[in-house]
Structure formats: C-alpha cells, structure tokens
Amino acid sequence: MALLQLAQDAFRRSHPASVMGWAAVACYALYHKYLNKPVHPLYHFCLLLVVPAALLALLQAIHRISVAQECGYALFYWLVMASATVVYRISPFHPLANYPGPLAAKISKLYLAYLTAKGRAHEDVRALHSKYGDVVRIGPNELSFNRSDAIQTIYADKTMPKGPYYVARTNLAGVVQLDGVRDFKEHARRRRPWNKAMNSAAIKSYEPIVSSTASQPLGELSRRIHNDVNISDWMSFYGFDFMGRMVFGREWGMLKEGRDVNDYWHTMDKCLTIVSWSSQIPWSVPIIRLMKPPPEVLKMQKISDDSATARLTSEGSRVKDLYYYLLNEDDSSKSELTRDECISEGVVAIVAGSDTAATALTHLCYYLLTHPDSLKKLRQEIEEAYPTLGSELDDLSRQAEMPYLNACINETLRLLPPVLTGLQRSVTAGSGAIIAGYFVPEGVDVSVHHYSVHRNSQDFSPIPDTFWPDRWLDQDAYVLPNGDVIGKGEVRTNRGAFMPFSVGPQQCAGKNLAMVELRAVACGLFRRFDLSLSERMNICDYEKGLRDAYTTVRGPLYVKLKPRKE
Numbered sequence: 001m002a003l004l005q006l007a008q009d010a011f012r013r014s015h016p017a018s019v020m021g022w023a024a025v026a027c028y029a030l031y032h033k034y035l036n037k038p039v040h041p042l043y044h045f046c047l048l049l050v051v052p053a054a055l056l057a058l059l060q061a062i063h064r065i066s067v068a069q070e071c072g073y074a075l076f077y078w079l080v081m082a083s084a085t086v087v088y089r090i091s092p093f094h095p096l097a098n099y100p101g102p103l104a105a106k107i108s109k110l111y112l113a114y115l116t117a118k119g120r121a122h123e124d125v126r127a128l129h130s131k132y133g134d135v136v137r138i139g140p141n142e143l144s145f146n147r148s149d150a151i152q153t154i155y156a157d158k159t160m161p162k163g164p165y166y167v168a169r170t171n172l173a174g175v176v177q178l179d180g181v182r183d184f185k186e187h188a189r190r191r192r193p194w195n196k197a198m199n200s201a202a203i204k205s206y207e208p209i210v211s212s213t214a215s216q217p218l219g220e221l222s223r224r225i226h227n228d229v230n231i232s233d234w235m236s237f238y239g240f241d242f243m244g245r246m247v248f249g250r251e252w253g254m255l256k257e258g259r260d261v262n263d264y265w266h267t268m269d270k271c272l273t274i275v276s277w278s279s280q281i282p283w284s285v286p287i288i289r290l291m292k293p294p295p296e297v298l299k300m301q302k303i304s305d306d307s308a309t310a311r312l313t314s315e316g317s318r319v320k321d322l323y324y325y326l327l328n329e330d331d332s333s334k335s336e337l338t339r340d341e342c343i344s345e346g347v348v349a350i351v352a353g354s355d356t357a358a359t360a361l362t363h364l365c366y367y368l369l370t371h372p373d374s375l376k377k378l379r380q381e382i383e384e385a386y387p388t389l390g391s392e393l394d395d396l397s398r399q400a401e402m403p404y405l406n407a408c409i410n411e412t413l414r415l416l417p418p419v420l421t422g423l424q425r426s427v428t429a430g431s432g433a434i435i436a437g438y439f440v441p442e443g444v445d446v447s448v449h450h451y452s453v454h455r456n457s458q459d460f461s462p463i464p465d466t467f468w469p470d471r472w473l474d475q476d477a478y479v480l481p482n483g484d485v486i487g488k489g490e491v492r493t494n495r496g497a498f499m500p501f502s503v504g505p506q507q508c509a510g511k512n513l514a515m516v517e518l519r520a521v522a523c524g525l526f527r528r529f530d531l532s533l534s535e536r537m538n539i540c541d542y543e544k545g546l547r548d549a550y551t552t553v554r555g556p557l558y559v560k561l562k563p564r565k566e
Ligand code: HEM
Pocket: 178, 179, 180, 191, 348, 349, 352, 353, 354, 356, 357, 360, 417, 418, 419, 423, 500, 501, 502, 505, 506, 507, 508, 509, 510, 511, 513, 514
C-alpha cells in the first residue's frame, strides 16, 4: 500500500514526459537483452504496448491529460526506446564496438534483411568484407568471417549451436524441422536415422533410382534437340522428380511433362525468399506467424504433407527410398521419430535436396559452356571411362574415381555454392570464444560467409574468381587458362576452406547422395549431348541474375543440344 502511495506521489510530482521517458529507458534495458532472441511475442507485446498503455492510464487518472497528449506521450515512449537502442548499438560500450561494419548494420538487422530481400546479399556481404576486412559486423550482434580458420571453431567443435536465424524453420504444425533444431542433443536424436539413410550401403542401394531418374531427362531432352532448351528449368524438373522418388517413392511428373507440375518448385522459391529475409529479423517470425500464412506457404505445406502422409500410410516401400530407412523398414525396431517428425523430414529432404542439386548442375553447365577447354577435357575423361554411348549410368561408383569430373564439380560448388550465405551460429559460452584469433563475447551470432571464403585468395590461388578445375588435381605442374605454366608450389587449394555442404554435426545430411547424382547427371548429359549456348542467351547476365535467398534462385540458361553419335 505504502509503495503504491509512493508511486502515486512520484507520478503526481513528475512531468508525464519524464515518466514515459524513464520508463522507456528501463524497458529498453530489458528489451535489448532479448531483441534479437526468440522470445514469445507476448514479451514484445508487453514492453511495446502494455507498459505504455498502463502508464498512460495512470497519467490520465492523475494529470487528466487529453487523448492528443496521450498519443504524443506514447510516441515519445517509442522514440526514446528506439533512440536508446541506436545509441547503445553504436556506442563504444557495445561489446562489438571494435568490429568494423556499415553503420546501418550496427544499428539494425533490418539492414541485412534489406540486402537479403534485394537478392544480392552474397555479393553485398563480399563487398563488405573487401571494404572492412576479414571480420565484419553485419548486425548489431552479429559478425561475418571471411576466414577459413574460423570454420572449425564455429561449425565443427560443437560449442556453438545454430543461431536465432533458424527460428523460422518450424512447420505450420509447430514441428521444428531437422535443420532448425538448435539443441545439439536433440539434433543428434533427429539426425541418427538420416545418418543411417545416408551411409555408404544405403547410398549404394539408391543407385537404381539415381540411374533411372538421371536417364529420364536425357531421354526427354533428346526429343527437344531442335529447340532452345532452358537447361536451368530441366535441372529443376530433374531435381524435384529425383527427390520425389527418393523420398516419397512418388512421381511428380515434371520431366515427363516438361513443366513445373503443381507449381511446386516456383512456390518453394517464393517461400524461401520470404523465409530468407524474415529469418534475418528473428523477432519478426513469431509475429508473422500470428498472421495468416501466405497462400504459397499453405500450398507448399499441403502438397508436401499429403505426399509424406501418403507414403507413411502405404504398406511400405517398393524400392529402398529415404523413408525405408527413416521408418526403420530395414529392421523390425520402431522408428525413433514421431509421425509428425517423419512428415517434416520428408519435406525438408525435398526442400534441401531438390533445388540445391538443380542449382549445382545448372552452374556446372554454365561454367563448362563458358570454358570449352574444360568441357573438352571432361568429355575425354567420361569417354575413356564409358567408351560405349549409353553405358555412362551403368556403374556409378566408377564416377567417384574420375578426377576431372570431381574437380569440375568442386570448382562449380566453390565459385557458386548453392547455399551462398553464411550459416549462423551463436556464441553461448559465458566466457565468449576465440574465433580465428578474435575474441567474440557471449550472445554474439557468427558465421563464415560461404561465397566470400570460397573466393579468398589466401585459400584458393591463383585466379580465385576464375573457373579453373585443375586447382583440385594433384600435379607437378599446372597450365593456367592463359597458357602460362606454373609449378605445384604456386597453387594453393585449401580443402579445409571448402564448405558448400557446411561442416560439422549439422552439415548437409545428403552430401554423399548429392555427389552421386551430380556426377551421374553430368556424365549422362555431357556424354550424350554436345551443348552450346543459345544465341538468345546473354551469358554475362547469368551470374548477375542469381538471387541469394538462402539457397540460390536462378534465371534461365538457354542451350542448344546436339546428340552425340558415339
Ligand atoms: C549440391 C547439393 C546440396 C548442397 C550444396 C547442400 C547444402 C547444404 C548445406 C549448406 C546445409 C547446411 C544448412 C544449414 O546449416 O543451414 C545442408 C543441410 C541439409 N541438407 Fe543439403 N545440400 C545439397 C543436397 C542435399 C540433398 C540431395 C539432400 C537430401 C537427400 C540434402 C539434405 C539436407 C538436410 C536434411 C540438411 C539438414 C541437416 C541438419 O541440419 O542436420 N541436401 N545442405
């Protein structure tokens, strides 16, 4: 009672503006602690709306202020909060004050969300590294590294869980997707069935699906040799049909029809774009989720759920597909995953595995078409391995031993990794962490920027920006694209800096399968067809048209195809 009386007296004696101002500063102290963290929307609601509303009600009762004054004081409250946020973030007292970066990035993650929404964040963040150095403050509490010696600490040492960027990775039924699981122990439980589904014996058992799906686009394309073919589209048709068979044992029919049946893949691209920018502002995710989901998201969730549910209610697999292992159909024990988790895993596999592989294959075509010498060398290697036309999908294990094929794929994934961005992790240790020699305090989010580190001349030289597959070969001397010959000592290829599938316990679960399918399609395509760029293609625009939406959104790549005779 006495306390209430005291508060009332204080309110009576103070000017309303000073009450609102000091309350805003106090609330900010609480708010800034959680601003970039996943907290319940009620928390934001309370600090932003309930507190000022309660104060205004009190002030109204005591000072009899008008409605216009109430609105003014409410605005003042929010303004003080916003100003306190900005001042603290750019002040020398902020724990990241010594790290360079653009002012807008220091103030708000909205800056990175804006770059992401523009679609060229991979180039933009690389430009920031060129301007500010190896470590850049890309958000108020976030650092981007362009240093290969940061990779192990951030991703492999199991000390830094995924950051708040991943809060959006929960489906509409509330199930956290595998790639959104941030707790290491829970992640290990969810990941176990995947590791079984992707071990070498399982990968071998998928080879019939890989061979039959990889041969399908070749058949369909041979019927279209008189037209320009958008190979980018065809790689997506392939990627989705392959994953449809792999995961659900189901035909999407994209290759057969030569179009995006059900608009599935375009819908997915739209969803990824929304998710990619909203993930940059994690506190917006629970708020967005309170609203009605966009129709694209609903549509995609439905198609995926229906396919997964149909597969789960079927009597088991006809072929050994992903669910064969996820549901433990290979032995009698019960699956470790709940039914909802199983459905979610199927959806993740489609999202994670279809477009990424399609992007890698399209980029491989792009680089080989613009580097005819490399294409010639590759074709020679394929012809030596598979002298008979049509045999190139017979024994896929041979392809893992083809050095130039693997060099071309690696070089493509280096220059244009399908996941271009840095994958966020959080420093959670109370004592902070030392990353690549830099001290990073607790509560800071960190990442190694894929696109930048893959082109860093410290790790890939010479000509780090040029497609030059030879850098992956082990030779005594190397011929550069301009004809110069250089010795082994002048070539630096740091495989530890190569992370298109990420690194550590949360790296890509489908890496081995992806490599099998990339090799198979490349062998089939370049063995059976002569590819050239179509005249309608302005090839300089291809890279400029790529959009970084966490995974890559591609424009068209028109080619002409000529079947090879032998
Ligand atoms: C060239 C093709 C591919 C690339 C470049 C690629 C890349 C990646 C990357 C970088 C991650 C880490 C994502 C993160 O931490 O945010 C990832 C995760 C994942 N990928 Fe792939 N991926 C490819 C193909 C595939 C395929 C074919 C599958 C499925 C069979 C697959 C399934 C997954 C899954 C399930 C995860 C989540 C893993 C986890 O969180 O434990 N990926 N992928």
